[in-house]
Amino acid sequence: MLINGVPTRIHGSFERTIQDDAGQTVAEMEAVVIVRGRLPNKQFLQLISRETVHLDYQDGQTQVMLVTRVINHTAVASGEGEGTVYRHDITFRELPESYKRRMAKEASEAAARALAAPRPSPRAAAQEAQPEPVGDISDIKTATDPSNWGDAIRQLRGSMPKPQAPEEPLTMPELAGIETVLVNLRLEALIHVLESTGCIPPGAVEIQFRELLEERFFEDASQIVGERVAQRALREMHTSH
Secondary structure: OEEOOEEOOOOEEEEEEEEOOOOOEEEEEEEEEEEEOHHHHHHHHHHHOOOOEEEEEEEOOEEEEEEEEEEEEEEEEEOOHHHOEEEEEEEEEEOHHHHHHHHHHHHHHHHHHHHHOOOOOHHHHHOOOOOOOOOOHHHOOOOOOHHHHHHHHHHHHHHOOOOOOOOOOOOHHHHHHHHHHHHHHHHHHHHHHHHHOOOOOOOHHHHHHHHHHHHHHHHHHHHHHOHHHHHHHHHHHHHHO
16 A cells, blocks of 8 residues: 555455544544564654555556545554564544545446447347257257256255355454454563573563653653653553552
8 A cells, every 4th residue: 555655555444435523424443563673663653644645556456546635643652663563553534525526437438338238139148059949848959857846846956055144354453453462472572582592581571661650751751642642551551559
């Protein structure tokens, strides 16, 4: 996907059509973006902080372009230094003018395809060969073995298994929770390997983490979630420990 012209990898997305506050029909997209490194993260925040955000992506064979605003954005970070991983959950809401323009374009393209589709000729239909009359039932030929008819009749009477209903797709909070657990497990595995092989002393990562927590957490978190939320999170972490 291109966000304001910049190629961006989307790790999960969900799109729906809603009524905005003015009662107009628009599209809304929830997207998950994972950024690695402090500098790329700052660049990404600058990218989505503009008044309008242009989204360009491919939907099957159709190129889609939405002009949106960011109406909700949350972010969490894990790791430290330039290896920090930032997860952004963003809700983009399309502007009504953009939605109307897209719908008009889709209707125009659908009409053009309908006009270009080949139509059957009435003359060719009239000249199709008529089926020959059957004089006796023994003259009828079938493509299947009559011994298989009993199975077909039993299936029609209800012996066929009922199709199972498809499972509901995972929600955005469920996907976010699963991905957070996977990131944490990978980091714990890395620390365990480094400590067990003697590359770093046991407990060194935890000590360094505590130091960085005091030095940089409030500043870094404030850029993502605001000072009020960052201060509350820091206070709760101190209380829990």
